[in-house]
Amino acid sequence: MPSSTTKTTQFKIIFVLYSLLLGLLIGGLAAAFLALINLSTHLIWQVGYSHFNHPAYPLVIGLFGGILVGLMQRSWGPYPKTMHETLSEFKQTGAVAYQHQVGKNIIAALVVLACGASLGPEAALSAIVGGLITWLGDRLKLTAHQQTLFLNMGIGAMLATIFHAPFAGVGEAIEKTPLREHFKSHFNQMLLYILTTATGLLGFTLVNQLFPKESPFALHTPTIHWTLAVWPLLILALIVGFVFGNLFLKIEQWCQWLADTIHRPVLLAVIAGICLGACGLLSPYLLFSGEHYLLTFTKSGLDQSFGYLLLIGLGKTVLTNLIFAFGWRGGKIFPAIFASAAIGLSLAVLFPYTPGLLVATVVAVSCTIIVAQPYVTATLLLFLLPLQFFPIILIACIGTHKIQQLCIK
Secondary structure, three states: OOOHHHHHHHHHHHHHHHHHHHHHHHHHHHHHHHHHHHHHHHHHHHHHHHHOOOOOHHHHHHHHHHHHHHHHHHHHOOOOOOHHHHHHHHHHHOOOOOOOOHHHHHHHHHHHHHOOOOOEOHHHHHHHHHHHHHHHHHHHOOOHHHHHHHHHHHHHHHHHHHOOOOOHHHHHHHHOOOOOOOOOOHHHHHHHHHHHHHHHHHHHHOOOOOOOOOOOOOOOOOOOOOOOOHHHHHHHHHHHHHHHHHHHHHHHHHHHHHHHHHOOHHHHHHHHHHHHHHHHHHOHHHOOOOOOOHHHHHHHHHHOOHHHHHHHHHHHHHHHHHHHHOOOOOEOHHHHHHHHHHHHHHHHHHOOOOHHHHHHHHHHHHHHHHHOOHHHHHHHHOOOOOHHHHHHHHHHHHHHHHHHHHHHO
């Protein structure tokens, strides 16, 4: 008869194998979901626009999308669920509902994102991942601790795949309190996160290209010259990022207050759709999450005026929070990165010395405040920004989080 030590070892091996399979499944699921969104976006914004070539086309799509979102909000409630709601539901109930929920999350997210909302896919994917893990947990008879670890690893793997950030899972591991029921050290848990993320990226490559051919940010600085002129500009970038991050959160609160005051889901969704379409008439940079526009935007950013870049950054911030509060639900991480980059570029236009460093600092500081997870933010930005900026990014993220905590106290 096997000893208890042998059984424990066998369980650990099986649990690791389950984790690797989970990562592979989530990677493939994320890639398939993004492919579906890209196909829908192509049909609406390229094929459709080519057949109905009219200047008011974005306004028509926004209005149509607003009607659909409003009807879904009135019939189904708030879908897709956000990452925060998924984690909160799991924390309170020990599970994420999946029966009659997954389809609603997928359809709602598809309508919102395909119609050009300034939001990302991570909200819907986190809800789908949470439901998948609950479903697996029910069939594998996993404990609450094991399902919690699975959920955290799954979210980390999902972030790694959609943001092309291989170490996002490590960031999640550092942020979370280690679960020591089966893994006696934080190092073992981090190693499991890394393995799960690796298989997630492998699954992602089966149906999609892993990394873009170019860095999404086109501001390259081969060498940073640490002269005296850098330091005051670096401090200024820290201040700008801190102010903008808090402004993003304040606008989020104002938009939610306005939505709670009106409290009519169909009307709110239609207003949001009209606002989205109107912004699309002003600039395509205000539409979508910004991931596909980031490379071209940063390439031409330093040739734009300070006022234009400031308008894009603030416009993206207001639009993202407004449509979210008004029922067009989705992720805010990439829109926040794009808006922060626009604000950083506006600063770099005024002070063009080491523009890449200024933009990286503003993005790191503001996104740390918005996401409220310094290590996750740093790992997400690791491959989005030039690699030589990462030490500054990491210091800025950790320092900003500490300062924000002191301000809250």
